Amino acid sequence: MKISEAMADYFHYITAVDQKSMKTVESYKNECAHYLKALNEQGIEDMEAITYQAIQQFIDASAKTLSDNSLNHRITCLRLFHEYASTMLNCSNPAVYLKSKRHGQHLPNYLNKEDVTLLLTRQNESERELLDVTILELIYGCGLRVSECCDLKINQVNLEQALLRCRGKRDKERYVPMNENEIQLIKEYYGSVRRKWDSHRSMYLLINSRGNQISRQYIFTMLKKRCASLGLDERISPHSLRHSFASHLLDGGADLRVVQELLGHSDIATTQIYTHIQDERLKQAYRQFHPRNKK
Template identity: 40%
Template sequence: MVKKHRTPKLDESNLQLIEEFLDGIWIEKGLSQNTLASYRTDLLKMSEFLYKDNASFSLTDFDQYQVHEYLGHRYDCGLSERSTARFLSSLRAFLSWCQENNLREDDPISLIQNPKLPKSLPKALTEKQVEALLSAPQTDEDPVQLRDKAMLELLYASGLRVTELTSLQLNQVSLQQGVIRVIGKGNKERLVPMGEDAIDWIERFMHQGRGMLLKNNVDVLFPSSRGVQMTRQTFWHRIKYYAKKAGIKAELSPHTLRHAFATHLLNHGADLRVVQMLLGHSDLSTTQIYTHIATERLQKLVAQHHPRG
């Protein structure tokens, strides 16, 4: 079921329509709670803005001029083009659902183009920086830091999304076979191998630390200090804490180790399609932001080994 949150001031019919859309698309496409939350936020913010000056505003009959008005408002607020592209994606999904359910026939944003976004790759940590980050937790006596060490090792060894990592269940991990069964975006499954270091630290955590954190009988592999599933925000704070401790001043994101995983694999000769499979990208184009890394590596190989290099 889609999680519901506190709703802003808006008439009941529009609120109900948004929730019906979210329930419908969740059942049909199996989207993550994070994606659904983004859809809800985008639709509510537009609806609030337009409803403020027009009490008869309805999500079933707004027009392109109202959308342009709201896009202008977003621009005035200094919102990024990436954020606006996400909003338009949410709105397109909603309008498509409306058409499928005979709630409206037109598409008021068919002529509105997404802002052009540069496909830039976040600067990855160097291998030396990753080593410093992975060495930051003090694992001798603290079960929380032992857990964090195992999580960081697994994240770098597997390239998981943070949400995939924090939601891992015991039955998804086979230490004997050295693989994880990951439930990714859209409930798509993939098998991801783990390195020996990650396996060793997970085993150590399970034998020495996990039981000290559990307060209830939960199946999540990495419970929080309260004994329940950790949120991605909590783990993000843990990453920042260890980065500061390790003296890493590079700009970080929750996907820092995921990017490092992909970048370092390519630097050491991995095929782009293999990296695509490991990352769980359904489309190679998503992985192609890493193409320049593979290209640079090939250029160096040619320069090094070709007689006229």
């Protein structure tokens, strides 16, 4: 059986039977496309010709350009595909011994409050600047994932009640409060820039000058350039703003369960990583200021 045929069958299954979300299916398709290309470059086109060595060669090459988390996601996608092909299509499973890369738990990057203020301060009065600051204010002020920000629709924003209705992973819905800064920015953006750019009557809140939905790539690129121009760490990502949202709430005394709900985490253990940030800051303050720790 051709690999491309097996993949097409797999994609149909996870879409129609498993009813995976559109984002999950697209993510799996993207990973499998890289895999198929690499196998074809090795001269492999049939399922039975795939060996563990061929898969490992692809994984080793991927490890040179991907983070540990992205690499593990790719490995998971390959394992799931081969498990399906083995169970449903009677193919051999050369990925049965494929293991995820082990790595330690990394503390999230975050910004201090002064850096956040600098990042969210408008540098000029241009239309693009208003859009960019609105995007960043929503991500930091509401703790949104970048995909949630891109997918935010007009009917999910209730300015009167100061609430966002957000759809997160696995289409899980949550409500997030908005602060006055966000409300005023959205009103200004919606009444001026968006009204001017909305040539397609888009359902999305955040659109570009062509009237199209803002992309993830736009936000990543914009933030990198903005950090460079302001002298901030260029490794700061949209997710760093989400991490900062959580860290600053905990710093202010917010309950961990409340932060979990605002972030849309299913498991409290995912949220607990932010308590480690606080622990590290306490240790650093102790080492720096406690008289018995000074040499």
